[in-house]
Amino acid sequence: MHWHSLADFLAMGQHGPYVWGSLIVMAALLIAEPMLVMHGRRKLVARLRRQYRAERSGHRRPRETGWSRSSS
């Protein structure tokens, strides 16, 4: 172990804000990215499920988010 105390470790030899500012932002973004992907996927699956259900119950091409086509 390189450090003598926790305060020593946190201070990073006067470079604390720079080192921790790098680590915290990087960790936060690398945790946020997969969570965003998972969130997007859950939203997509729910949308598709609604769409399929609507299609089966007789509506032709229910509202499809994204772009609209005049007829199909």
Next chain:
Amino acid sequence: MSNRLINWFRFSSPQTFYPLAGRMIPWFWTLAAVFGIAGLSIGFLVAPTDAQQGEGYRIIFLHVPASWMSMFIYLVMAFWSAVGLGFNTRLSGMMASALAPTGALFTFLSLWTGALWGKPMWGTWWVWDARLTSELILLFLYVGFIALKAAIDDPRRADKAGAILALVGVVNIPIIYFSVKWWNTLHQGASVNLTRAPSMAALMLWGMLLCALACWMYSIAVALMRVRTIMLERERHTDWVRQLVEGGEADDALA
């Protein structure tokens, strides 16, 4: 056609690739965590103080892996773009789309950690030198790629346009990499060089390589997650997606 050839192309079909990717994702997350914990422990707890830069040099364990990934992901994206243009495979465009946001994220992190490293060492957050400027252009290329694809409704045409942009932009990668050699920059030279013995202490080198490996595994895991979502979206009119969604198999949270 030989059997081997058929087998290769089998995996370029989303229907085959989707479950395969799903099985691989937990492994890549595990490896990312193991390498990340090992690399950060060495880098932040064990590695010695740098003679010139004091403790501030520890940003290297974040900055170098992020910068490597920002360039490498672009090369992989350009590779898939070329494959897509050449063979017209559906999967290629999806892979390129899945990689772009992660590449943009690492490019941003490279610039962010670089600024926080530059301030205590150079006395400035930012200079318009060749290395920093070409890395900023890389961020614009990623953002341009994402925006261009989002602007075109037809996914196949979006793939093609995106692929051309990605391939033209690939010229920027050697410019970033060799900028510290070609021009007189404030940015220091390469930290690791394949042709000569590393100038850094072995512990520092190991910490950095482990962190880089963690970023690799992370990128693969998150790109596979994203490509699976893209597959569901684009193949939503097919029977296999319908079966996955209605059968509840598309609900697994991790993948």
